[in-house]
Amino acid sequence: MHRWQLAVFCSLLVGCGTKPPEVAKPPPGPDVATDANCASGRPMRVHFYDVGQGLAVLVTLPDARQILIDTGDAKNRPGCGLTCAEGNQHLLAGLTREVHDEELAMLWITHQHSDHIGGAVDVLQRFKVGAYADNGRDDIKPLVEKAHIAAGTMGAQVTVVAPGKGKVPIADGEGVKLTAVLPAAWPEACSSNPNDCSIGLRIDYCKSSVLFTGDAEASEEAVLDTGGPVTLLQVAHHGAETSSSDGFLAKATPKYAVISSGRPGVGLNQQYCHPRKSAIERLGRVLGAPGPASLQVFGGASCKDGGSADWSSIHVSDRLFSTARDGDVVLMTTGNGNFVKE
Secondary structure (H helix, E strand, C coil): CCHHHHHHHHHHHCCCCCCCCCCCCCCCCCCCCCCHHHHCCCCEEEEECCCCCCCCEEEECCCCCEEEECCCCCCCCCCCCHHHHHHHHHHHHHHHHHCHHHEEEEEECCCCCHHHHCCHHHHHHHCEEEEEEECCCCCCCHHHHHHHHHHHHCCCEEEECECCECCCCCCCECCEEEEEECCCCCCHHHHCCHHHHCCEEEEEECCEEEEECCCCCHHHHCCCCCCCCCCEEECHHHHCCCCCCHHHHHHHCCCEEEECCCCCCCCCHHHHCCCEHHHHHHHHHHHCCCCCCEEEEECCCCCHHHHHHHEEEEECCCCEEEHHHHCCEEEEECCCCCCEEC
């Protein structure tokens, strides 16, 4: 009998106090990161830029490659005034400081609305972009056509990511897995509502993950496979009441969430009044009890003239961040399943 077998026999039958050896754990599945990078402590950094009523997020992977998700709005969008110009300038200035060697591994456009693709040409003309990915729709619209021309001119690989075409055009990294989050087929609503044609991107780094959903609304959320629980969620559609459905949040169960939206009554948010109280309440049921921090939310039925009388301040979880309240939101993880705010 081997020594450890004797120890187990002794412990079980005669109580001699010797601990049995630990049972060997089964090898992890193929999607579990086991690379040494998981223990290296190298950070993944997620920077939500304050671009007003829009979305632009720079992800710096642990291997230093950088991905930009959406580009905020066009600087000269009609009806937006100085707000869009300032948001565009803020994004470009921030990227100039942060993008290593002026090179982005990938520019990922979630969908073709101006507040997500509007700054794409400016980004493509200023930075070297390895891969440009979008959903392949509305390519005759001026903003989309200009972005595709700029991508081709500047040497970026243009890739369509859509149902049946779910390959992310850049490789996974050490301890990092990149997954396109798409429905099996576009929901019917996609034909009339570009929000429901959003292409999601999930980035897993060891025990941490982040999910970008663009402006996906409830129709698309219902047919998305999030890939399981997610650590950090980009709140869809700037906190609109038509997104962040209970069913979707039950699948994603985020620990942290970020809303990128305009400020109450400023710029294009006069027309949208984001975030909506109902969506924030649904998020609160997932993120946990409210803390001391508060957030301005819109609770009215109509956003006409900015709905100034229907804005209120409510307490929210300290794991819910907002560019309208916080300005730029920068979160960092070492792959340990938590994010900390810089």
